[in-house]
Amino acid sequence: MKNSGFNGIILDIDGTIWNTTGIVAVAWNKAIEMSGLKAKKVNAQVLQQEFGKTMDTIASDLWPELSKAEQSKLMSYCCTEEQIAIRENTFDITYPGVIETIKELSSSENFYIVSNCQNGYIELTMEKTGLSPFIKDYECFGRTGKSKAENIQILMARNRMNSAVYIGDTKGDEDACRQAGIPFIWASYGFGKASKYIEKLENFCDLKKIFSE
Known part of the structure; x- marks a missing residue:
């Protein structure tokens, strides 16, 4: 998917970045x-x-x-x-390879977060994982009161993104991507199931292969 034309990779948190x-x-x-x-x-x-x-x-x-x-x-x-x-918490609850992969790919890809979480949760996630320098922008239900699909569109508009891909682990994430009109990558190691996706991650590190093919 190298030179795929995506100008943003939008991440879910729970079941994708870590398990709290x-x-x-x-x-x-x-x-x-x-x-x-x-x-x-x-x-x-x-x-x-x-x-x-x-x-x-x-x-x-x-x-x-x-x-x-x-x-x-x-x-x-x-x-x-x-x-x-x-x-x-002092234990490492991030999924294997998440932090290293984001750091490595951030030299060529722009990472964002959209979650259905409460206000403040994304900031805490970035602080605890050390990912703050690698996340360009974020949005959540707690701040806007809007659905994930709407928040994806809000974030894309704010950052002038005309093409993005979302990485999540549930059917809800899949549905939100369909509603927002963007492709979905399924983190199959997470909490849920999905049926329509452009790529499947068995491990977050698989993202490096996808974006270098």
């Missing part, structure tokens, strides 16, 4: 206890099925017995505890 679900499950369960709300607790497997969706959708999926106001309140607690836990 074990850490986040502990943090969210702490938040649930602290909230005083009668809400069921979570585990890493449950979160892997939910991550990639917008925060309000996740809250509705996990705690349908709560009112919308209670769901919003609890998710706010969860996000606060999550950020503390991830910031304090």
Whole structure:
């Protein structure tokens, strides 16, 4: 795909760059206890099925017995505890080859991030992984309140990109790419499944082969 004409590689985070679900499950369960709300607790497997969706959708999926106001309140607690836990984490939770590959390819490719996460999560991800110097721009649901497809289009317009490719791990990512009108590369090592993609990554390092062919 060398000289493919893409002027941007847009990345998902969870299930693509790293896997925080074990850490986040502990943090969210702490938040649930602290909230005083009668809400069921979570585990890493449950979160892997939910991550990639917008925060309000996740809250509705996990705690349908709560009112919308209670769901919003609890998710706010969860996000606060999550950020503390991830910031304090000392274990390497990035997928193999992600950081090295982005650093290597950034000399010839422009990398961006679009996620359905809360505001502040992308910044924390870049800080913890050391990827801040290699990410040109980013957008998220927490900042705009818009869908992933819309945020992809917002980021592309802001950076005057006429051609980009998105790397993600779920059907939701695939659907967002179709809606945004850009091709999709499936990170098959992540949390979900996909059926329509231009390339499949068994390992993030595979990206080097794709962009040098």
